[in-house]
Amino acid sequence: MIVDILKCHGTGNDFVLIDEINDFYDFTEEQRVLLAREICDRKGPVGADGILFVQKSTFADGKMRIFNADGSEPEMCGNGLRCVGRYVIEISGKDSVEIETMKGKYMVKKAEDIYEGITTIQITIDTISFDIKTLPMNGPADRHLFQKIESLSNTVEFSALSISNPHIVSIVDHIDERVLKEIGEKANNIKEVFPKGVNVNFVKILDEQSIYVKTYERGVGLTQSCGTGMTASSIIVCCHDSKRLGREVKVFNDGGMIQCIVHKDAVEKYKVEFIGNASYIYQGKVCFDFEETKTYKLIEQEMYATEIANYEAFLRYVKKSLETI
Numbered sequence: 001m002i003v004d005i006l007k008c009h010g011t012g013n014d015f016v017l018i019d020e021i022n023d024f025y026d027f028t029e030e031q032r033v034l035l036a037r038e039i040c041d042r043k044g045p046v047g048a049d050g051i052l053f054v055q056k057s058t059f060a061d062g063k064m065r066i067f068n069a070d071g072s073e074p075e076m077c078g079n080g081l082r083c084v085g086r087y088v089i090e091i092s093g094k095d096s097v098e099i100e101t102m103k104g105k106y107m108v109k110k111a112e113d114i115y116e117g118i119t120t121i122q123i124t125i126d127t128i129s130f131d132i133k134t135l136p137m138n139g140p141a142d143r144h145l146f147q148k149i150e151s152l153s154n155t156v157e158f159s160a161l162s163i164s165n166p167h168i169v170s171i172v173d174h175i176d177e178r179v180l181k182e183i184g185e186k187a188n189n190i191k192e193v194f195p196k197g198v199n200v201n202f203v204k205i206l207d208e209q210s211i212y213v214k215t216y217e218r219g220v221g222l223t224q225s226c227g228t229g230m231t232a233s234s235i236i237v238c239c240h241d242s243k244r245l246g247r248e249v250k251v252f253n254d255g256g257m258i259q260c261i262v263h264k265d266a267v268e269k270y271k272v273e274f275i276g277n278a279s280y281i282y283q284g285k286v287c288f289d290f291e292e293t294k295t296y297k298l299i300e301q302e303m304y305a306t307e308i309a310n311y312e313a314f315l316r317y318v319k320k321s322l323e324t325i
């Protein structure tokens with residue numbers, strides 16, 4: 001089978017986008033899992049954090065199904081939604097679109113470039129809940145905020161929330177990747193606490209406008225960035241310091257920087273405006289044999305050289321910005 005692919009990323013969280021609106025592939029559910037596991041495997045010719053299947057929707061401009069590198073299908077993907085949103089905006093000719101996901105529908109629109117030559121997309125995320133049953137998470141109370149999770153760590157405090165996918169967030173003085181990885185692996189192996197696993201986020205407060213987030217992603221591992229993780233972390237930072245509500249938070253990460261504005265209404269309903277890049281890396285085709293999945297080939301690869309160069313310039317700018325904080 002020959003499958004057209006578009007390699008893309010949101011702050012270094014990279015994906016393979018497959019257009020099932022314009023191309024008919026008729027994948028079975030098992031084939032979607034196989035494609036995710038093999039194509040995301042970084043020992044192969046492509047490698048990615050996940051696959052984004054873009055499909056027709058009966059009530060929105062498009063539908064996103066996201067599969068993690070391990071073949072699991074999460075409820076949501078913030079960085080991936082910006083890439084899918086850009087793609088659907090381009091093929092539909094609209095300035096803004098609604099994208100259906102497993103648990104919700106999100107408004108996506110073009111935004112002013114976050115840096116020269118960087119295609120920038122804004123999404124509005126309002127599928128936020130602190131009720132631990134929505135993660136799901138098993139615990140003694142309905143909410144878990146700034147408290148330890150004994151089975152994970154006897155020193156680190158976490159806050160649990162759903163962005164329609166599950167997250168726990170810890171505000172730390174220093175982001176130790178080794179500790180994050182250890183806790184992330186443990187958290188995804190205690191099904192009595194997290195029956196469907198969980199994304200684990202460490203956030204360091206840099207100054208009154210800026211934070212740094214690193215995530216151990218369910219179904220992937222440590223990634224350059226996680227959109228829903230940065231969203232969850234921005235919310236918890238605003239819970240910790242309500243003066244940040246309604247103000248732009250610069251969220252730095254290993255793959256660049258995005259902007260979040262966290263809003264809370266009178267009935268404690270949260271909504272986050274999330275603004276960041278949606279960059280193309282290359283387009284190509286994969287020749288995939290579902291009987292011999294390990295031997296797939298990548299052919300006709302065409303690089304988006306200008307977008308790659310612009311994003312490298314943006315990364316240099318982000319590095320310099322971090323040196324001034």
Ligand SMILES: N[C@@H](CCC[C@H](N)C(=O)O)C(=O)O
Pocket residue numbers: 013068074075076077078079080165166199217218219220225226227228229
């Ligand atoms: N990187 C994504 C999150 C992808 C899903 C996550 N690994 C999960 O399983 O919930 C993002 O940008 O949000």
